[in-house]
Amino acid sequence: MNFSSDNASGASDKVLAAIAAANAGIAMPYGVDPWTAAAEKALCDLFERDCAVFLVPTGTAANALALACLAPPWGAIFCHENAHVVNDECGAPEFYTDGAKLIGLPGERGKIAPDTLARALRAYPRGLVKQVQPAALSLTQATESGTLYALDELKELAGLAHAAGVGVHMDGARFANALVWLGASPAEMTWKAGVDVLSFGASKNGTLCCEAVIFFDKARAADFAYRRKRAGHTLSKGRFLGAQVTAYLAGGHWLELARHANAQAARLAQGLAAIPRVRLPFACQANEVFAIVSRKAETALKAAGAGYYDWGARGLADADALRPDEVFIRLVASFATREEEVDQFVASVRSHT
Numbered sequence: 001m002n003f004s005s006d007n008a009s010g011a012s013d014k015v016l017a018a019i020a021a022a023n024a025g026i027a028m029p030y031g032v033d034p035w036t037a038a039a040e041k042a043l044c045d046l047f048e049r050d051c052a053v054f055l056v057p058t059g060t061a062a063n064a065l066a067l068a069c070l071a072p073p074w075g076a077i078f079c080h081e082n083a084h085v086v087n088d089e090c091g092a093p094e095f096y097t098d099g100a101k102l103i104g105l106p107g108e109r110g111k112i113a114p115d116t117l118a119r120a121l122r123a124y125p126r127g128l129v130k131q132v133q134p135a136a137l138s139l140t141q142a143t144e145s146g147t148l149y150a151l152d153e154l155k156e157l158a159g160l161a162h163a164a165g166v167g168v169h170m171d172g173a174r175f176a177n178a179l180v181w182l183g184a185s186p187a188e189m190t191w192k193a194g195v196d197v198l199s200f201g202a203s204k205n206g207t208l209c210c211e212a213v214i215f216f217d218k219a220r221a222a223d224f225a226y227r228r229k230r231a232g233h234t235l236s237k238g239r240f241l242g243a244q245v246t247a248y249l250a251g252g253h254w255l256e257l258a259r260h261a262n263a264q265a266a267r268l269a270q271g272l273a274a275i276p277r278v279r280l281p282f283a284c285q286a287n288e289v290f291a292i293v294s295r296k297a298e299t300a301l302k303a304a305g306a307g308y309y310d311w312g313a314r315g316l317a318d319a320d321a322l323r324p325d326e327v328f329i330r331l332v333a334s335f336a337t338r339e340e341e342v343d344q345f346v347a348s349v350r351s352h353t
């Protein structure tokens with residue numbers, strides 16, 4: 001039973017096979033190869049737009065380098081206070097922007113509310129020399145609490161940002177999971193809602209080590225190739241990145257993988273919700289389940305070797321505050337999660353609650 005993270009799973013067999021197939025013969029290095037060109041075209045087709053696409057090996061590189069194209073060193077980057085960019089990237093966004101300031105905003109269930117953003121924008125007026133200047137808004141979809149911004153919510157937040165001259169970045173580490181849950185098209189969940197730059201996550205959902213940075217406004221991408229190379233994130237054997245993305249997207253494979261992960265998370269959420277005294281403070285809207293369980297059940301789960309994270313009290317509203325005999329845990333399902341693991345986990349919580 002392992003629900004520690006979706007990147008605890010390996011890569012999809014189809015992606016691995018594509019990497020092996022790309023091994024044959026000679027190809028030009030540094031992304032000037034047919035596999036990379038095919039991946040770029042596939043992403044432009046998918047997003048129904050002529051985009052600037054760059055492949056990178058990690059999500060941290062995608063986020064930090066994308067933000068560096070939106071924010072100058074004296075810029076302010078607004079994000080949720082629990083966002084990966086501000087908590088889990090060891091200062092990479094600050095480093096690659098040459099010092100921009102990340103400003104974490106509070107918000108229930110992992111989401112920034114429009115009022116909160118509007119207040120933050122007012123608190124950093126343009127032209128006030130003693131303060132960093134509003135430059136970027138980074139939204140995580142699905143959020144760090146496993147919830148989603150609806151399309152209207154994305155539009156409203158992006159509208160506020162654009163009205164203040166602020167670019168909009170989406171951290172889509174779990175883009176596929178969010179997309180299949182909303183039933184939206186990739187275009188609808190991004191540029192049609194006002195997103196300027198997307199970190200298109202894929203590693204958590206089945207590639208070996210490949211994500212894409214997608215600029216919907218190509219003018220914003222002018223410096224990206226230099227920034228990526230300078231950061232040491234331009235792979236010489238770029239064909240292996242291209243091969244991963246092409247296989248990941250082909251025939252809707254990525255959507256199948258995400259549907260499976262989401263279905264397992266939904267099964268887990270339903271099973272846990274049916275147990276008296278277990279509480280699920282956040283709606284399960286993608287592939288993550290957040291549960292408040294008894295300490296007794298948690299001890300038994302640990303003894304059984306189950307993998308998951310103790311989430312402290314991160315993101316919990318006052319109404320959901322933990323009692324001393326409770327633990328708040330995060331459970332993530334992946335494309336490789338098996339139904340038996342889910343059922344065994346639920347049964348274990350049930351029998352110890």
Ligand SMILES: *Cc1c(COP(=O)(O)O)cnc(C)c1O
Pocket residue numbers: 057058059060061063084085140144171173174203204
């Ligand atoms: C996993 C994750 C990333 C990317 O992390 P890497 O380990 O650098 O690939 C980015 N954002 C979010 C929200 C994530 O969960």
